[in-house]
Amino acid sequence: MEARLTGISRRETLKYLGYSGGPLPEEVLEQLSAGEREILRRAVPRAIWRLFDRGPAGELVGTDFTPAGEDIREFLKDCDQVILMAATLGMEVEQLLRRTQARDMALAVILDAAASAAIENVCDNLCADLAETFAPRYLTERFSPGYGDLPISQQAELFRLLDIARRIGISLSESGLMVPQKSVTALIGVSDRPQIRRSRGCEACAMFADCAYRKGGTSCGKT
Amino acid sequence: MLQAAGLPVGQIPELWNCTQPETVAAVHRKYVEAGSRVLYANTFGVNRFKTAGCGRSVRELVEGGVRCARMAADGGDVKVALDIGPLGQLLEPLGTLGFEEAYDAFREILVSGERAGADLVIIETMSDLYEVKAAVLAAKENTALPVWVTMTFEASGRTFLGATVPAMGLTLSGLGVDAMGFNCSLGPEKLLPLIEELSHWTDRPLILKPNAGLPDPATGAYSMTAEDFARKLAPARELGVSIFGGCCGTTPAFIRALSAALNAAPAPRTAADRHGVCSASCTARFNGVRVIGERINPTGKKRFQQALREADIDYIVARGIEQQDAGAEILDVNVGLPGIDEPAMMRRVVKALQAAVDLPLQIDSSDPAAIEAGLRAVNGKAIVNSVNGKPEVLAAVLPLCKKYGAAVVGLCLDENGIPQDWQGRCRIAERILEAALSCGIPREDVLIDCLTLTVSAQQEQAAQTLRAVRCVTEELGLHTVLGVSNISFGLPAREQITVSFLTQALHAGLDLPIVNPNQTAVMDAVAAYRVLSGQDRDAEAYIRRFASAPAQERATAAAGAKMSIGEAIMRGLRQETKGLTGQALEQMSEMDVVDRLLIPALDAVGDSYERQEIFLPQLINAANAACEGFELVKERIAQRGGSSVSKGKIVLATVHGDIHDIGKNIVRVVLENYGYTVIDLGRDVPAEKIVEAAVRENVRLVGLSALMTTTVASMAQTIAAIRKSGHDCRIMVGGAVLTPDYAAQIGADYYARDAKQSADIAKQVLG
Numbered sequence: 001m002e003a004r005l006t007g008i009s010r011r012e013t014l015k016y017l018g019y020s021g022g023p024l025p026e027e028v029l030e031q032l033s034a035g036e037r038e039i040l041r042r043a044v045p046r047a048i049w050r051l052f053d054r055g056p057a058g059e060l061v062g063t064d065f066t067p068a069g070e071d072i073r074e075f076l077k078d079c080d081q082v083i084l085m086a087a088t089l090g091m092e093v094e095q096l097l098r099r100t101q102a103r104d105m106a107l108a109v110i111l112d113a114a115a116s117a118a119i120e121n122v123c124d125n126l127c128a129d130l131a132e133t134f135a136p137r138y139l140t141e142r143f144s145p146g147y148g149d150l151p152i153s154q155q156a157e158l159f160r161l162l163d164i165a166r167r168i169g170i171s172l173s174e175s176g177l178m179v180p181q182k183s184v185t186a187l188i189g190v191s192d193r194p195q196i197r198r199s200r201g202c203e204a205c206a207m208f209a210d211c212a213y214r215k216g217g218t219s220c221g222k223t
Numbered sequence: 224m225l226q227a228a229g230l231p232v233g234q235i236p237e238l239w240n241c242t243q244p245e246t247v248a249a250v251h252r253k254y255v256e257a258g259s260r261v262l263y264a265n266t267f268g269v270n271r272f273k274t275a276g277c278g279r280s281v282r283e284l285v286e287g288g289v290r291c292a293r294m295a296a297d298g299g300d301v302k303v304a305l306d307i308g309p310l311g312q313l314l315e316p317l318g319t320l321g322f323e324e325a326y327d328a329f330r331e332i333l334v335s336g337e338r339a340g341a342d343l344v345i346i347e348t349m350s351d352l353y354e355v356k357a358a359v360l361a362a363k364e365n366t367a368l369p370v371w372v373t374m375t376f377e378a379s380g381r382t383f384l385g386a387t388v389p390a391m392g393l394t395l396s397g398l399g400v401d402a403m404g405f406n407c408s409l410g411p412e413k414l415l416p417l418i419e420e421l422s423h424w425t426d427r428p429l430i431l432k433p434n435a436g437l438p439d440p441a442t443g444a445y446s447m448t449a450e451d452f453a454r455k456l457a458p459a460r461e462l463g464v465s466i467f468g469g470c471c472g473t474t475p476a477f478i479r480a481l482s483a484a485l486n487a488a489p490a491p492r493t494a495a496d497r498h499g500v501c502s503a504s505c506t507a508r509f510n511g512v513r514v515i516g517e518r519i520n521p522t523g524k525k526r527f528q529q530a531l532r533e534a535d536i537d538y539i540v541a542r543g544i545e546q547q548d549a550g551a552e553i554l555d556v557n558v559g560l561p562g563i564d565e566p567a568m569m570r571r572v573v574k575a576l577q578a579a580v581d582l583p584l585q586i587d588s589s590d591p592a593a594i595e596a597g598l599r600a601v602n603g604k605a606i607v608n609s610v611n612g613k614p615e616v617l618a619a620v621l622p623l624c625k626k627y628g629a630a631v632v633g634l635c636l637d638e639n640g641i642p643q644d645w646q647g648r649c650r651i652a653e654r655i656l657e658a659a660l661s662c663g664i665p666r667e668d669v670l671i672d673c674l675t676l677t678v679s680a681q682q683e684q685a686a687q688t689l690r691a692v693r694c695v696t697e698e699l700g701l702h703t704v705l706g707v708s709n710i711s712f713g714l715p716a717r718e719q720i721t722v723s724f725l726t727q728a729l730h731a732g733l734d735l736p737i738v739n740p741n742q743t744a745v746m747d748a749v750a751a752y753r754v755l756s757g758q759d760r761d762a763e764a765y766i767r768r769f770a771s772a773p774a775q776e777r778a779t780a781a782a783g784a785k786m787s788i789g790e791a792i793m794r795g796l797r798q799e800t801k802g803l804t805g806q807a808l809e810q811m812s813e814m815d816v817v818d819r820l821l822i823p824a825l826d827a828v829g830d831s832y833e834r835q836e837i838f839l840p841q842l843i844n845a846a847n848a849a850c851e852g853f854e855l856v857k858e859r860i861a862q863r864g865g866s867s868v869s870k871g872k873i874v875l876a877t878v879h880g881d882i883h884d885i886g887k888n889i890v891r892v893v894l895e896n897y898g899y900t901v902i903d904l905g906r907d908v909p910a911e912k913i914v915e916a917a918v919r920e921n922v923r924l925v926g927l928s929a930l931m932t933t934t935v936a937s938m939a940q941t942i943a944a945i946r947k948s949g950h951d952c953r954i955m956v957g958g959a960v961l962t963p964d965y966a967a968q969i970g971a972d973y974y975a976r977d978a979k980q981s982a983d984i985a986k987q988v989l990g
């Protein structure tokens with residue numbers, strides 16, 4: 001299955017920008033359209049995944065990796081298999097975001113929000129494809145390092161097991177940050193029972209760095 | 224293979240070089256038996272970043288690895304290669320690892336590898352051309368070993384970092400690698416078109432070392448058979464590929480099948496037939512007119528000189544962006560000014576430009592140290608501007624061009640000055656060409672500047688220059704460069720003369736005009752010439768250029784509408800703000816325009832933002848519009864020879880460990896547009912550097928940003944370090960995970976919730 005970017009939701013983009021209603025002047029609407037178009041044009045979505053059996057202690061069979069923490073154990077408790085996935089919009093978008101900051105900061109924040117909406121779309125599409133592939137079994141939501149008490153340091157384990165840097169070109173810094181920023185890694189459980197939807201938490205969101213809601217002490221309500 | 228031999232999952236495979244050398248050597252032997260002629264030592268993942276903390280030093284792992292391969296190779300004519308993979312840390316500008324640090328990490332591996340007895344170096348699986356350059360320079364400067372390079376491309380013809388096949392060919396040929404090609408990436412058939420493309424851009428032997436197709440996503444296993452692999456790879460011999468191998472998913476069986484399938488000799492390599500210069504992602508091929516932008520140059524530009532003296536790199540970079548947008552294809556970079564450390568400034572400007580624009584660069588200096596600093600920092604293949612016929616200049620600069628693989632501009636003058644006739648200039652061109660060839664610089668990389676003299680002073684010289692261009696083009700077969708604008712100096716309606724001369728020079732054979740691409744008439748003339756000369760097929764680019772013209776008229780029409788500066792800023796209208804500021808400056812002093820018009824307008828915008836009447840993009844649009852006004856004020860002051868207007872200096876930095884800095888950059892834009900001078904130290908900045916800048920610049924306000932819970936600790940350390948230095952200043956902090964309580968707890972004076980608040984704090988502290 002190919003990574004697919006099928007659209008950017010204007011509602012999502014505005015949400016990420018901290019928009020709280022009211023009229024949008026024509027200049028800003030033009031910037032929004034231009035930003036979304038530019039992300040769609042420049043994104044080179046890539047995704048990889050791999051299936052592992054889940055052992056009795058929660059370890060991924062055939063590896064030395066056991067996801068740490070209570071939250072992931074609880075999350076995967078009904079699952080006998082786990083998919084590790086990684087997706088990214090590519091360095092082209094990273095470079096666009098960085099370069100636009102030097103040219104036009106307003107457009108840069110719009111691109112940043114639109115790119116966040118775009119990587120969510122890529123992940124959602126991948127998960128829909130996976131759900132189809134694994135039917136009639138059921139998949140959980142995505143759960144990423146940094147959610148709950150799954151430490152961000154385990155990002156490195158996902159990178160090693162999926163060979164993420166070599167295969168789709170995401171780089172992991174020593175402090176656990178990914179470049180391109182608009183990248184997601186996650187665990188997805190596979191089970192014979194339908195899974196209830198759970199909160200993913202703000203730290204997992206691609207907008208975490210600059211979310212106006214979170215800094216205002218609220219949330220966008222999506223999680 | 225090592226995993227099949229029992230390597231525990233998760234262990235660093237290179238550790239076995241020290242602990243189980245026999246097992247590693249046994250694997251190598253299987254490949255020798257299968258027909259391998261070059262053994263890659265088990266050193267791919269060894270470097271100071273990846274193997275830190277494994278209990279063995281880089282030197283031990285490298286020496287052990289080379290020894291294991293030697294054990295298997297000895298007795299035959301099998302060569303041992305020191306295998307070098309990516310460092311695993313992203314280099315500047317997208318990452319934070321410095322070019323020089325990368326060089327140093329590679330040097331460590333290379334010195335150990337040569338000492339341990341490697342026969343050659345293979346730098347492989349690379350996707351960053353800049354990282355390759357660091358590794359190749361480290362190899363060339365610290366060892367005597369041959370260097371092979373293979374990079375990893377996607378089917379699109381680009382690496383993950385955007386490097387292209389032509390850029391790889393041009394850059395690595397220039398740096399003098401001994402063979403190059405591709406490894407990993409894709410299966411054999413998908414790499415064939417890419418290696419065909421590469422063969423046009425380099426004369427070097429070609430390498431192909433693909434994967435066994437694509438892995439199965441569910442299991443990670445590769446499914447191609449050895450025979451299939453060999454059969455699909457064999458056609459590469461007809462493209463002149465002479466070095467073959469297998470990457471992910473291949474085993475000794477694959478090598479055996481490959482040896483059997485490749486028993487015939489490869490087709491002979493033809494010489495490279497495509498030439499040019501490049502950045503990592505963008506190539507200016509020498510097969511038509513390529514415009515070189517001249518605006519990054521302080522000569523006669525007071526505002527630019529001021530930017531250089533104040534190290535206002537952003538101003539300089541903005542001139543690069545502007546020229547790229549206007550259609551320049553190569554950027555000339557000249558930062559020479561008395562009192563400036565030119566090599567340091569050249570390095571800084573080259574790196575900053577590469578972060579912001581795609582274009583290849585022309586390093587313009589008469590100081591060999593500045594030229595070398597620029598060439599070293601360049602990612603890609605540059606042009607050096609310039610040498611001339613003076614023997615001492617040729618001796619000082621040509622070896623640098625050769626070493627870094629740059630093209631070179633030769634000016635037609637020598638110790639006797641500029642010859643007054645075209646024949647004299649052509650003779651000097653010939654001498655420069657001979658000197659370059661004997662230095663090992665290929666003919667295609669010698670670009671001749673026949674020199675434009677001012678027509679108002681030496682009227683008869685225009686014809687001589689044109690004649691010389693024709694002679695160099697036709698007789699010597701060389702590409703020509705010409706600084707065109709100088710022709711019209713001292714005359715009214717300069718553009719008429721400049722454009723007319725440019726058109727005639729293009730007709731005489733000029734293909735690399737150095738011009739101001741912001742002059743529409745100049746670029747129009749180039750567009751027209753490209754149609755008439757057949758370079759612009761079906762006039763496609765020409766039609767595109769002029770079909771989009773009405774949009775500009777609309778923008779100018781809007782500017783005519785009457786509004787106040789306040790309204791223009793609130794709506795984020797840049798041109799209008801600039802126009803209205805210009806009008807205001809006719810009646811008010813610069814400081815009055817700032818304090819009575821621009822700042823109050825920004826304050827009104829800030830209030831609207833706080834009341835949530837407008838949201839972030841509008842706040843920034845307004846700040847950007849105000850910036851146009853401030854820039855106009857700065858220009859006026861620079862013209863008077865004054866220093867820039869500033870309401871005070873602020874140091875901003877994203878703390879160590881944090882590499883995402885959009886939040887800090889938003890704050891910076893807003894603060895700058897309130898008239899503060901921001902010293903932006905960037906991202907991932909160590910505490911010492913922040914303290915040093917705060918003290919050196921004697922700032923009274925420092926702003927720190929941190930994004931992750933993991934890096935708030937380094938923010939606390941930075942604050943402690945500033946306090947410990949005894950420097951008296953206020954500290955404001957902001958960032959995703961911070962709260963007012965947390966800010967107080969780590970010792971900050973202020974918590975800034977957003978960019979608007981940071982401006983309020985600055986006002987409180989600095990006025």
